[in-house]
Every structure is written in C-alpha cells, then in structure tokens.
Amino acid sequence: MSLSDGDMATIWLTLRLATTVTILLLIxxxxxxxxxxxxxxxxxxxxxxxxxxxLVLPPTVLGFYLLLAMGPNGAIGxxxxxxxxxxxPFTFWGLVVASMVYSxxxxxxxxxxxxxAIGNRPLEAAATLGAGPIDRFFTVVLPLAKPGFMTATILGxxxxxxxxxxxxxxxxxxxxxxxxxxxQIYDHVESLEYVQAHALSGVMIVFSFVVLLLLYTFQRxxxxxxxTYGS
Amino acid sequence: xxxxxxxxxxxxxxxxxxxxxxxxxxxxxxNFSNTMKSLVKEFEKTSDYQIALSFGSSGKFYAQIKxxxxxxxxxxxxxxxxxALQKNGLVMANSRFTYAxxxxxxxxxxxxxxxxxxxxxxxxxFNKLAFANPKLAPYGAATLEVLKYLSxxxxxxxxxxxxxxxxxxxxxxxxxxxxxxxxxxxxLLGTKxxxxxxxxxxxxxxxxxxxxxxxxxxSAEKSQGARAxxxxxxxxxxxxxxxEYGYLAPNSLNVEQDL
Numbered sequence: 089m090s091l092s093d094g095d096m097a098t099i100w101l102t103l104r105l106a107t108t109v110t111i112l113l114l115i116x117x118x119x120x121x122x123x124x125x126x127x128x129x130x131x132x133x134x135x136x137x138x139x140x141x142x143l144v145l146p147p148t149v150l151g152f153y154l155l156l157a158m159g160p161n162g163a164i165g166x167x168x169x170x171x172x173x174x175x176x177p178f179t180f181w182g183l184v185v186a187s188m189v190y191s192x193x194x195x196x197x198x199x200x201x202x203x204x205a206i207g208n209r210p211l212e213a214a215a216t217l218g219a220g221p222i223d224r225f226f227t228v229v230l231p232l233a234k235p236g237f238m239t240a241t242i243l244g245x246x247x248x249x250x251x252x253x254x255x256x257x258x259x260x261x262x263x264x265x266x267x268x269x270x271x272q273i274y275d276h277v278e279s280l281e282y283v284q285a286h287a288l289s290g291v292m293i294v295f296s297f298v299v300l301l302l303l304y305t306f307q308r309x310x311x312x313x314x315x316t317y318g319s
Numbered sequence: 320x321x322x323x324x325x326x327x328x329x330x331x332x333x334x335x336x337x338x339x340x341x342x343x344x345x346x347x348x349x350n351f352s353n354t355m356k357s358l359v360k361e362f363e364k365t366s367d368y369q370i371a372l373s374f375g376s377s378g379k380f381y382a383q384i385k386x387x388x389x390x391x392x393x394x395x396x397x398x399x400x401x402x403a404l405q406k407n408g409l410v411m412a413n414s415r416f417t418y419a420x421x422x423x424x425x426x427x428x429x430x431x432x433x434x435x436x437x438x439x440x441x442x443x444x445f446n447k448l449a450f451a452n453p454k455l456a457p458y459g460a461a462t463l464e465v466l467k468y469l470s471x472x473x474x475x476x477x478x479x480x481x482x483x484x485x486x487x488x489x490x491x492x493x494x495x496x497x498x499x500x501x502x503x504x505x506x507l508l509g510t511k512x513x514x515x516x517x518x519x520x521x522x523x524x525x526x527x528x529x530x531x532x533x534x535x536x537x538s539a540e541k542s543q544g545a546r547a548x549x550x551x552x553x554x555x556x557x558x559x560x561x562x563e564y565g566y567l568a569p570n571s572l573n574v575e576q577d578l
Binding site: 152155156158159160161162175177178256257260261262274275277278279280 | 376378379381382399400403447449452454455479480481482483487490491494495496
C-alpha cells in the first residue's frame with residue numbers, strides 16, 4: 089500500500105483544516121452553548137433552530153448557497169471584499185468558514201447539553217463564595233462540563249474530516265489549498281483508480297478509528313470521575 | 320380491520336404498479352441530460368416503451384454497472400468507461416457507437432468581457448479560470464490540451480480552479496466566482512439565455528474530439544425497448560436534436576465546418 093505525494097498532501101491539508109475548524113468552533117460555540125443553556129429569552133427557540141439548520145440541507149446544496157453568498161455578488165462576498173480580503177471560495181479560509189457552518193450543531197449541542205446538566209446550584213454556591221462570572225466559568229463550568237467539551241471536540245473534528253459535499257462545491261480542487269482527502273478519494277474512484285482509492289480510504293479509516301478510540305477511552309474515564317463528583 | 324384494509328390496498332397498488340408497461344432503464348452522463356430529455360420526449364411520441372432516466376457521472380455509473388446495476392443502456396461522457404466495461408465483458412460490443420461529440424466553449428458571465436473572451440484568456444486579465452477536473456471529465460482533459468496548444472499552461476496555472484464536472488464549472492462562472500470557465504457548448508445552448516458574445520467556441524483542432532459513446536449492457540441483451548431506443552438514437556431526427564444542443568452528431572459534417 090503506497091500513497092503518492094499528492095495523497096500525502098491531501099492528508100496534511102485535511103488535518104490542518106479539521107484542527108483549525110475545531111479550535112475556532114470551540115471558541116465560537118462555547119458562548120453560544122452557554123447562552124442557550126442558561127437563557128430564558130424568547131430568542132432561544134429561533135437561535136437553536138438556526139444552529140441546527142445545517143443538519144437539514146444536503147451538503148452540496150448548502151455548498152451551492154455558500155458559493156453564491158461568498159461570491160463577488162453575494163452578501164458575504166461583498167463584506168469580505170469591502171474588508172480588502174477578496175472573496176472566500178477556492179481558498180483554505182473559505183473552507184474553514186464553510187466547515188464551521190457545517191459542523192456548528194455538532195459542537196454547540198454537546199456543550200449546551202452538558203452546561204444544562206450542571207444546573208444552577210453549583211454556580212449559585214460558587215457565587216455565594218465570592219466567585220465572579222469568569223471565575224465561575226473556568227473553575228466550575230469548564231471542569232464539570234468537560235465530557236461535553238470532549239464530545240464537541242471529537243464530533244467537530246470527525247465531522248470536518250468526513251466533509252465532502254461542501255468542499256467539492258466551493259473548493260475548486262486546488263492542491264495544497266482546498267483538495268482534501270475526501271475529494272481525493274472521490275477523484276480516484278471517479279477516474280477508476282480503485283487501488284489508490286482503497287489505499288487512501290484504508291489510511292483514513294484506520295487513522296479515524298484510532299483517534300476516536302483514544303478520545304472515547306479518555307472520555308469514559310473522565311465521565312466516571314464526573315459522576316462520582318456529582319452524586 | 321382497518322389495518323387489514325390498508326394492507327390490502329397497499330398490496331393491490333404494488334401489484335398494479337408491477338403490471339405497468341415495462342420501462343427501459345437508461346443511465347446518462349450529466350452533461351447530456353438536457354439533450355436526453357428532449358430525445359426521450361420525441362421517442363415516446365411514437366413508441367409504446369417508457370424510458371426511465373438516471374443522470375450522474377460516468378465514473379459512478381461504471382462502478383454501479385460492475386456491481387450489477389439494472390441499467391440497460393449507458394450513455395457515457397467519454398470512451399474510457401465503455402472501453403473498460405467492454406474489457407470486463409459487460410456490454411454488447413456491436414451495439415457501441417459514438418452518439419455525440421462534445422464542443423468546448425470558454426464562457427464568462429461578466430458583461431464587460433463580451434466579445435473579448437479569447438483576448439482576456441490570452442492576456443491573463445481575469446481572476447480565476449474554471450474548468451472540469453481533467454482526471455474526471457473529458458471536457459477538462461480537452462481544456463488542458465487547448466491551454467497547451469495556446470502555450471498558456473504556465474501563465475494561467477496559479478488561477479486554475481477545478482469543478483467536479485462541467486455542471487459545477489458552470490456554477491463557478493455563473494455565480495461570478497470565476498471570470499472565465501471552459502464548459503460544454505451544450506450547457507450554453509440549453510439555457511438559451513446566454514448571448515453569443517459571452518462565449519468563445521473553441522476550434523476543434525485545438526484538442527482531441529470529445530467523443531461520447533453509448534453501449535447496450537449484456538444483461539439487457541434481449542431488451543426490445545433498449546434496442547428500439549438505440550435505433551431511434553441512430554435516426555436523423557435524433558441526430559438533429561443532438562446537433563441543436565451544441566454537439567456534433569455522428570456523421571453531421573455540416574456542423575463541423577463552423578470554425
């Protein structure tokens with residue numbers, strides 16, 4: 089089983105993309121998940137629905153609308169051009185933005201659920217002991233909601249690695265910039281290069297299994313600690 | 320009791336569905352879909368056979384047919400997939416012929432590019448050049464030959480964006496994300512909205528002909544309907560429709576001289 093240089097380049101690009109997207113999503117999704125878990129506002133329903141929307145549309149259709157929106161005549165495209173950044177399609181950062189939209193519910197929802205599960209009491213207790221909001225978040229919420237954050241990280245990363253339809257739509261298959269593993273495998277299959285497709289798919293499956301196994305094993309141990317703490 | 324009635328109803332409808340006139344299952348390369356719909360409309364006017372169309376990429380159809388997909392005819396976007404199927408003994412070799420030869424066009428959706436398409440390409444005054452992935456699509460492979468013929472490979476390479484097929488390449492250009500794109504002439508003639516000065520019809524001598532072959536699958540050897548439809552594709556009526564959509568139909572020399 090041998091991988092070509094082109095195959096290797098797609099693997100590195102995919103890892104870079106998935107890591108970037110996961111980190112940015114954790115930063116972005118934490119306040120959103122926090123707010124959704126704690127709020128009693130009427131806006132909770134609409135915002136939850138917006139967060140879950142990427143689950144509804146088929147990825148190629150979602151990709152098509154992102155292509156229109158991020159293009160020179162689209163709203164996002166006009167905005168990025170006004171900032172002097174040019175347009176996003178066919179660039180690495182275009183893929184990052186699209187992947188963030190696509191994986192958003194997979195990161196927000198586990199975080200929201202785990203914060204909801206903590207309830208008010210630990211936070212109130214911390215407040216009576218004089219902990220400010222930021223202190224409470226880092227010393228109470230974060231440790232207690234750790235399993236939720238782990239799940240969010242795993243799902244966000246895995247979902248981005250497995251992404252295909254959107255990348256195909258807005259990527260333009262540029263080597264080293266937008267040609268990720270899933271697209272490369274697809275190209276191999278479509279051009280009847282089944283041996284190369286099998287090799288690359290095999291690597292992806294083994295790699296993904298190992299990563300998921302490590303994270304789930306870690307998470308299980310962690311969950312056990314959390315449960316003894318809670319009871 | 321209600322449930323029994325419902326079950327009976329479902330059973331009955333399934334049976335009547337099965338008794339319907341048998342339709343001919345045809346797999347068609349995506350670039351030919353508009354043309355094929357017109358052909359089927361014309362065919363069904365005079366025939367009792369129904370044609371059930373599936374559109375997709377030739378590579379996917381190849382994989383499906385190898386795994387026993389129930390298609391009877393396969394209109395490929397190239398000659399490579401019919402070749403491969405023939406080597407596997409899955410097609411009736413004598414049924415195979417070139418039903419259409421594709422024409423390549425360089426198109427821009429920008430009004431200020433009108434009449435200057437060819438110049439813009441040669442000057443390099445555009446943001447992106449879109450074309451179908453040469454590995455997957457014959458139109459992409461032809462594009463590379465044209466760029467090579469014009470000695471533009473190196474100067475344009477940094478601006479290349481590749482679509483999975485010509486349909487996606489069309490979207491890259493129509494959405495304004497790429498100033499220029501090499502697509503199939505049939506896509507422009509199909510929509511009818513496109514002005515003639517918005518594209519440059521690439522001369523035939525700049526690339527190998529984009530020949531698209533059809534084959535009758537061995538599993539459908541005895542299918543009368545599939546044979547009838549193939550005969551229709553050979554007819555002059557069908558050839559005229561194919562030429563209308565911007566392809567060179569087999570033996571239609573009159574269209575070939577418009578360079």
